[in-house]
Amino acid sequence: MVHAHLERTERHGRCRKQPYARELKPTPGVHRFKLECSGWQSTSSWVRDVTPSEAAAVVRAFVDAALPGQAAPSSPDTVTG
Ligand SMILES: [Zn+2]
Numbered sequence: 001m002v003h004a005h006l007e008r009t010e011r012h013g014r015c016r017k018q019p020y021a022r023e024l025k026p027t028p029g030v031h032r033f034k035l036e037c038s039g040w041q042s043t044s045s046w047v048r049d050v051t052p053s054e055a056a057a058v059v060r061a062f063v064d065a066a067l068p069g070q071a072a073p074s075s076p077d078t079v080t081g
Contacts, residue, residue: 002031002050005058010035012044021048031055 006021012035019037024047031050036043050058 001062002055002058003033006033006035006048006050010048012037012046015039015044 003021003023007018010019010021011017012019015037017037017039019035021033021035024032024034027049029052031052033048033050034045035048036045
């Protein structure tokens with residue numbers, strides 16, 4: 001689930017290609033993912049650490065989206081005035 005989130009959100013530089021994410025060996029206190037993008041000429045890889053709170057937010061967003069009939073609280077994006 002967090003893999004998919006990272007694949008959607010992470011990019012290397014201005015590359016528009018979706019990278020491939022896989023979790024490295026479990027690290028205490030953090031989820032460590034390696035992201036790889038096989039570009040036109042070279043393969044780029046980098047490491048992205050996801051904190052437990054960040055992972056929980058991803059899971060919560062997924063659950064919220066999956067549960068019908070749940071009234072979402074007012075979005076912080078919506079600013080009146
Ligand atoms: Zn790329």
